[in-house]
Structure formats: structure tokens, C-alpha cells
Amino acid sequence: MNTHFSEFLLPDALMRGLADAGYTTPTPVQAQVIPLAMEGLDLLVSAATGSGKTAAFLLPIMQRFIEGPRHDGGTRALILVPTRELARQIHDHFMRLGRYTRLTCGVITGGASKAHQIATLRKDPEILVATPGRLLEFLETGQADLSDLEFLVLDEADRMLDMGLAGDVLAIIRYSRPERQSLLFSATLKQRGLNRIIAHLLRDPRRVDIDPIRQQHPDIAHWLFLSDGLEHKQQQLLWLLRHETYDKALIFTNTREGAVALGNFLQGQQQRVAVLHGELDQRERNRVMGLWHSGRVNTLIATDLAARGLDVPGVQRVFNFDLPRRGDDYLHRTGRTGRAGETGVAISLVGPPEWNRMESITRYLNLTFELREIPGLKANFKGPVKRKKPTKPAKTRNKCTSRALVGAKQRKKERLRDRKNIGKRRVPSSVKAQEAGHAPLTRHLREDAKSGKD
Structure with missing residues (x-):
């Protein structure tokens, strides 16, 4: 494994940018991806959130463009991402790493002014970061024109599938220059529908697996608090926000309505919180993120929109007010803390309806939760009551039951036979024998049997 970025033989302008940004030692994904990307290989990379993959694809792209300047052409690299927040985050990374270069980067996302973005496209930036729908x-x-494209990067491809963007991604691939180098990054490569994108995007790809999706993060502790319901959760969360020590906290809910309601409750308790969800327009999103970045609010309530793409230093606490619906979503949420070698805590509030989901996430991710309680706010709910399995009937009882069934069938047959004889005169067998002329013979046989004669 490489121990320093100097081993990649990057241009001086990039090395200066790395030093200013505080990059010293490559992360595992950077150490493996950067040399392979510099060789011009198509890559299929499985890397968890927070593993440093943004620099892993930006540095090879920027190195290629610095060493081979373009001569009157359009966009040379396209980075497709699922959300606006992630697009801005990648642009910020580019600005830090490329501050000593002459490379340009533009951002195309939904929710922003089309006129401004059209002006950006007319400038033909070397690198374009975009969400699929608007592009x-x-x-x-x-x-927009991708006929000069040299790099196509899909970041968080699994998230694009979750958001129903597969059709848009495939259409964009068809618009792009076929003779390109392609890199696909995903937290999991087992997502349904991913093979279809891989088949259209990559040619003989090299696979790189970094930080398996189910591997527990060594710098994140997982706490579990049992709750009795919504109001109980609100009081538990309020107590934790007041008594835990942190610079920034991120709280997740499953719905927009839940995020707004929780924000109103906490603001009513004099907590410095802001709310981020998918229905906010771009100007309001920028305002909310500005408040959180600046520290004017230290707690952000968000839906899963913010589970990926947020890279804010100093997030020491992640709260699952609503337990996520899938194990992968749990990882992406909690991956907002414990970044860059710092320690973090992921806290989940679990009520009775969420117990089975919590157990599924625990098994799927092989997680170890630390069960905790708050003095004065302990839950009556202690987990599901274990029910004894019903005992199977003894084998002898089954045999008796079988005999009883057989006897019932025989009695039923006898009854049917008796019904056939209804109204008929029953004649004794001895009378029948005499009528047939066999009675004396029968008597003689019985007498011979008694005397022992043959």
C-alpha cells in the first residue's frame, strides 16, 4: 500500500493543493483506485461512505488534464451524482485540490437557475458535476454536449437506483463519447438493476472492493434506547441533546412531515436546529446548509436526502429518531460521523413497531448495539415477549387418533351396509344352512371335531 501521495507522481500543482487541504496519507480506496485509474482502466469500485473516494477519482482526472491540455473542446469529464448536496460537495473538493491549477469545474443540478447553468455549459468546463435529470x-x-468526453464517473450508483434514476443514467451514457474511461462507485454492488448499468457503462472493468458494506466502522459506537412512542422519543431526544457533548449533531427521520414536526418541537424547546428535506427549493437548502456550516445552528434534522452527500466536519452524533427501513440506509446515515479518524456515536431510538426492523439491521450489518437507558425516561417497552413454542402431540396420541379414524370409517361402512338391508327380513344362518341341505353335515363335522376323528 502507498504511504504518501508523492508515490503517485502527481503534478506539483496537485501536490500543493493536497498539502493545503490537509491530505497526507492515502486512504485504502485512494491507494488502490488512483494507480489503476491512471493506467486508463475501467473500474468497478465498492467503497463505503466516508472512505475518501471523491479524491480517488478526482486526482487521476485532474492529473490527466494537467499533463494533456485540451485544444478547443467541450467537457472532458462528467461526474454523475444522485443529489444536489453531493454535487456541491464534489465541487468543493475540486476547488480545494485544484486551487493551483487552471482547470475549471461546473455544477448542473435541479432546483437551480437554468439560465445560469446554460451559461456554465457554454464555458465548456473541463469537469462537469451533475445530477441525471437536469443534465x-x-x-x-x-x-449540453458529451462528444468530447474522456471520463465518465458514476458516484453512489446504488443511490441513483434507489431514487429511480436508472433510465436517465442509461440515456446519458448513450449521449456520451464511446471511447471514454468509466468508473463506477457504489457502497454495495448487489443492488438490483446495477448489472444493467455496468453492462452499458464499463468495458472489461477491474473490480476493487474497499471497506465491505457490512463491516462495522471501528470509530463509531452504536447506542440503542428503547422508547414507548412518539412523545417518549421526543423527550429522550431532548434530554440527549441537552446532556451529550458535541459540536454538530445530525438527526434523521423517515418522512418530511416527521422532520418538520420534530423541528417545531425542538425549536419550541430553545434548541438551535434546522430542517432539511426534499421539498425545499435550492435557495432555502443553501440557507439551511450555510447555517449549519457556520455553526449558527449545531443540529440538523434531515430525511434520507442528506444521508449521502453531506460532508461536514465535526459531526460527533447521529440520531435515528426513526429507524431506517434498510441496513444500507443505516450505514449511510451513520457514516456522517466517525470520519477522517475521528470518533462518533450513532444513537437509535427504537419503539415497539421498529423492533423487528432493528433486529434485521443488526443481523444484516453484524452490528453490536449498546443498550442504554436515561434516568427518569426509561421505557416500559423491554422488547418482545418470548413465547413458548407449542409442543407437538405425542406419537402414541397420533396412533390413537389414527385408530379412532379407522374405526370411524369401519363403522361408517357398516352403517351404509345396514342401510341397504333396511326393510329386508333377516334370516338366521342356521336356517339358511338347513334350507340348503347342509345342516346334518355341519352337525357331523362338529361331532367329529370333538372326538378327534379325521
Whole structure:
């Protein structure tokens, strides 16, 4: 494994940017991906959130463009991402790493001014970071052009599938230059539908697996608090926010309505919180993120929109007010803390309806939760009551039951036979024998049997 970025033989301008940004030792994903990408290989990379993958694909792209300047061309690299927040985060990474270069980078996302973005496209930035929906609009109208594309990167491809963006991604691939180098990054490579994108995007890819999705993060502790219901959860969360020590905290809910309601409750308790969800327009999103970045609010309530793409230093606490619906979502949420070697705590509040989901997440991720209680706010709910399995009937009882069934069938047959003889005169067998002329013979046989004669 490489121990320093100097071993990659990067241009001086990038080395200066790395030093200013505080990059010293490559992470595992950077150590493996950067040399392979510099060789021009298509890559299929499985890497967890927070593993340093942004620099892993930005540095090879920037190194190629610095050493081989373009001569009158369009966009040379496209980075597709699922959310606006992740697009801005990657742009911020580019600005830090490329501050001593002449490379340019543009951002195309939904929710922003189309006129401003069209002006960005006309400048033909070397690197374009975009969400699929808005970029596809510009491709269909001819305002964007990918005929000069040299790199195509799909970041968090599994998240794009979750958001139903597979069709847009495949359409963009068809618009792009076939003779390109492609890199796909995903937290999990087992997502349904991912093979279809891989088949259209990559040619003979080299696979790189870093930080398996189910591997427990060594710098994150997982706490579990049992709750009795919504109001009980609110009081538990309020107590934790007041008594835990942290610079920034991130609270997740499963719905927009839940995020707004929780924000109103905490603001009513004089907590410095802001709310982020998918229905906010871009200006309001920027305002909320600005408040959180600056520290004017130290707690952000968000839906899973913010589970990926947020890279804010100093998040020491992640709260699952609502338990996520899948194990992968749990990882992406809790991956907002414990970054860059810092320690963090993921706290989950679990009520009775969420117990089975919590057990599924525990098994799927092989996690170890530390069960904790708050003085004065202990839950009456202690987990499901274990029920004894019903004992199977003894074998002898089954045999008796079988005999009884057989006897019932025989009696039923006898009754049917008796019904056939209803109204008929029953004639004794001895009378029948005499009528047939066999009675004397029968008597003689019985007498011979008594005397022992043959």
C-alpha cells in the first residue's frame, strides 16, 4: 500500500493543493483506485461512505488534464451524482485540490437557475458535476454536449437506483463519447438493476472492493434506547441533546412531515436546529446548509436526502429518531460521523413497531448495539415477549387418533351396509344352512371335531 501521495507522481500543482487541504496519507480506496485509474482502466469500485473516494477519482482526472491540455473542446469529464448536496460537495473538493491549477469545474443540478447553468455549459468546463435529470434535459435540447468526453464517473450508483434514476443514467451514457474511461462507485454492488448499468457503462472493468458494506466502522459506537412512542422519543431526544457533548449533531427521520414536526418541537424547546428535506427549493437548502456550516445552528434534522452527500466536519452524533427501513440506509446515515479518524456515536431510538426492523439491521450489518437507558425516561417497552413454542402431540396420541379414524370409517361402512338391508327380513344362518341341505353335515363335522376323528 502507498504511504504518501508523492508515490503517485502527481503534478506539483496537485501536490500543493493536497498539502493545503490537509491530505497526507492515502486512504485504502485512494491507494488502490488512483494507480489503476491512471493506467486508463475501467473500474468497478465498492467503497463505503466516508472512505475518501471523491479524491480517488478526482486526482487521476485532474492529473490527466494537467499533463494533456485540451485544444478547443467541450467537457472532458462528467461526474454523475444522485443529489444536489453531493454535487456541491464534489465541487468543493475540486476547488480545494485544484486551487493551483487552471482547470475549471461546473455544477448542473435541479432546483437551480437554468439560465445560469446554460451559461456554465457554454464555458465548456473541463469537469462537469451533475445530477441525471437536469443534465438529460440539456442533452435533449442540445445545450449540453458529451462528444468530447474522456471520463465518465458514476458516484453512489446504488443511490441513483434507489431514487429511480436508472433510465436517465442509461440515456446519458448513450449521449456520451464511446471511447471514454468509466468508473463506477457504489457502497454495495448487489443492488438490483446495477448489472444493467455496468453492462452499458464499463468495458472489461477491474473490480476493487474497499471497506465491505457490512463491516462495522471501528470509530463509531452504536447506542440503542428503547422508547414507548412518539412523545417518549421526543423527550429522550431532548434530554440527549441537552446532556451529550458535541459540536454538530445530525438527526434523521423517515418522512418530511416527521422532520418538520420534530423541528417545531425542538425549536419550541430553545434548541438551535434546522430542517432539511426534499421539498425545499435550492435557495432555502443553501440557507439551511450555510447555517449549519457556520455553526449558527449545531443540529440538523434531515430525511434520507442528506444521508449521502453531506460532508461536514465535526459531526460527533447521529440520531435515528426513526429507524431506517434498510441496513444500507443505516450505514449511510451513520457514516456522517466517525470520519477522517475521528470518533462518533450513532444513537437509535427504537419503539415497539421498529423492533423487528432493528433486529434485521443488526443481523444484516453484524452490528453490536449498546443498550442504554436515561434516568427518569426509561421505557416500559423491554422488547418482545418470548413465547413458548407449542409442543407437538405425542406419537402414541397420533396412533390413537389414527385408530379412532379407522374405526370411524369401519363403522361408517357398516352403517351404509345396514342401510341397504333396511326393510329386508333377516334370516338366521342356521336356517339358511338347513334350507340348503347342509345342516346334518355341519352337525357331523362338529361331532367329529370333538372326538378327534379325521
